[in-house]
Amino acid sequence: MEGSHAVAEAAKLCRPEVVSAYPITPQTHIVERLAEMVADGELDAEYLCVDSELSALSVCLGSSAAGSRVYSATSSQGLMLMAEVVFNVAGMRQPIIMSIANRALGAPLSIWNDQQDSLSLRDSGWFQLYGEDVQEMTDQHFIAYKAAERHDVLLPGFVCFDGFILSHTYEPVDIPTQEEIDAYLPPYVPYNKLDAKSPLSMGMYATPDYYMEFRYETDLAMQRAGNAISEVGKEFGEMFGRDYSMHTESYRMDDADVAFVALGSICGTVKDAIDEMRADGIKAGLVKIRTYRPFPAKEIAHALAGVPKVAVLEKNISLGTSMKGIVGLEVKDALTGTGIDVYSYVVGLGGRDIRKKDIRAIAALAEKGEGNMFYGLRTELL
Amino acid sequence: MALRIGAAAAPGRAPDNKTGSWRVFMPIVDMEKCTHCGTCTLACPETAVSDEDGEIRFDLDYCKGCGVCANECPAKAIKMILEEN
Numbered sequence: 001m002e003g004s005h006a007v008a009e010a011a012k013l014c015r016p017e018v019v020s021a022y023p024i025t026p027q028t029h030i031v032e033r034l035a036e037m038v039a040d041g042e043l044d045a046e047y048l049c050v051d052s053e054l055s056a057l058s059v060c061l062g063s064s065a066a067g068s069r070v071y072s073a074t075s076s077q078g079l080m081l082m083a084e085v086v087f088n089v090a091g092m093r094q095p096i097i098m099s100i101a102n103r104a105l106g107a108p109l110s111i112w113n114d115q116q117d118s119l120s121l122r123d124s125g126w127f128q129l130y131g132e133d134v135q136e137m138t139d140q141h142f143i144a145y146k147a148a149e150r151h152d153v154l155l156p157g158f159v160c161f162d163g164f165i166l167s168h169t170y171e172p173v174d175i176p177t178q179e180e181i182d183a184y185l186p187p188y189v190p191y192n193k194l195d196a197k198s199p200l201s202m203g204m205y206a207t208p209d210y211y212m213e214f215r216y217e218t219d220l221a222m223q224r225a226g227n228a229i230s231e232v233g234k235e236f237g238e239m240f241g242r243d244y245s246m247h248t249e250s251y252r253m254d255d256a257d258v259a260f261v262a263l264g265s266i267c268g269t270v271k272d273a274i275d276e277m278r279a280d281g282i283k284a285g286l287v288k289i290r291t292y293r294p295f296p297a298k299e300i301a302h303a304l305a306g307v308p309k310v311a312v313l314e315k316n317i318s319l320g321t322s323m324k325g326i327v328g329l330e331v332k333d334a335l336t337g338t339g340i341d342v343y344s345y346v347v348g349l350g351g352r353d354i355r356k357k358d359i360r361a362i363a364a365l366a367e368k369g370e371g372n373m374f375y376g377l378r379t380e381l382l
Numbered sequence: 383m384a385l386r387i388g389a390a391a392a393p394g395r396a397p398d399n400k401t402g403s404w405r406v407f408m409p410i411v412d413m414e415k416c417t418h419c420g421t422c423t424l425a426c427p428e429t430a431v432s433d434e435d436g437e438i439r440f441d442l443d444y445c446k447g448c449g450v451c452a453n454e455c456p457a458k459a460i461k462m463i464l465e466e467n
Contacts, residue, residue: 093388154387192390204391207399213385 003134003166004029006173007099010141012043013181016071018063020048020056024078025111026163027101031073053078057085064094065202067193075163076103076117083121089156090125090218092203095148096156097141101163104350112351113163114315115263119326125218127157127225128293130263134171137161143236143244146185147228154191155221162265176240184239226294247296249288250303252278256285258363259304261331262313263289266354273359284363297334304335310342311366317346323372343371352376405447407462411438415459422451422460
């Protein structure tokens with residue numbers, strides 16, 4: 001099944017009552033499929049066509065505030081156009097789940113994959129899950145709704161996966177039945193909802209006397225989201241045989257001399273490269289980050305304990321910072337005081353391929369202590 | 383006021399946000415000059431001025447010190463003075 005269609009199936013199985021989205025490459029197939037499902041009567045939801053992503057997420061926010069389970073999906077520029085509402089959804093504590101088919105940001109215009117879009121909204125108050133393959137990103141939708149809607153969390157979440165590389169790839173996928181998902185994910189019970197009989201306003205004005213406390217409470221909810229994702233991920237494993245109780249996945253980390261840290265589909269390439277390196281006597285390993293927000297700092301520090309060199313593969317750039325990568329800064333923070341060397345490598349921006357030989361070359365750079373750099377620049381263009 | 387998840391509030395809770403702390407200048411009225419014309423009560427954007435029982439009162443929980451009342455007073459009976467704590 002195509003990745004986008006698997007995501008649409010997952011969204012359908014979660015029984016959203018409202019879907020609103022605006023089509024954008026490479027998210028388009030998801031919302032096209034959901035529109036078909038509603039038109040064909042397979043999915044009993046309001047599908048609201050709107051004029052932009054700003055309207056789409058605004059519709060979602062209002063619908064969620066009215067007590068509905070809500071779904072949306074976007075990419076890149078669409079997410080940026082939503083950004084004003086993205087922060088409001090989190091502040092109003094509405095557990096909307098949105099799929100992000102990761103794509104580079106303009107300018108220059110690019111429809112191809114990197115992860116700058118969702119990573120740029122890391123501080124928005126949405127939790128962020130990243131899938132490595134179609135199965136994982138499909139499963140993460142069920143987990144996301146169940147964690148988001150818990151009354152000790154009440155935060156929205158992104159389920160992120162690499163545009164084209166995953167959204168347009170056909171892979172075998174185990175899609176649970178409706179009965180199975182109904183047993184896993186009970187109907188949404190809103191904490192607050194808009195109701196004319198019991199009027200309420202949300203996202204009210206807060207003077208300097210109150211604003212900071214709201215942000216503090218949202219941060220606490222984000223910390224609790226980490227436990228919630230872990231607990232519902234474990235429960236998913238017990239029901240479906242695929243365990244997501246960990247926010248990270250370690251691959252061949254025993255006795256590793258160099259460890260990669262990465263998010264998303266690149267992890268598959270890295271695992272293959274690690275197998276080759278191990279066969280050649282190079283002790284490499286991988287820590288894949290599945291939950292990026294809340295950032296699983298303790299789990300990462302535990303997984304990387306004792307590894308001399310850490311190479312963070314970044315499909316993003318934090319312009320003007322010394323490390324250059326967004327994720328590397330946080331990994332380095334998680335490892336403060338351990339003496340472990342952490343380097344960022346900016347790779348694959350705007351859809352540039354990352355090959356096994358590139359992973360091997362980056363391992364060699366990390367061993368030499370060279371990092372915090374772009375890797376794979378076409379110097380003849382510069 | 384206790385925080386509510388999502389900054390949710392029932393109707394009529396706006397008075398919980400007291401805005402008097404924004405004030406730098408506060409209004410004072412000279413009752414010798416006041417004609418009780420009521421202009422200040424109508425001009426105040428916060429409806430923080432009242433004229434009851436022959437007294438002009440400023441609700442300092444909400445008066446932001448904007449000075450519109452003093453500016454509009456036809457009798458020049460209201461002055462804004464620096465409020466020192």
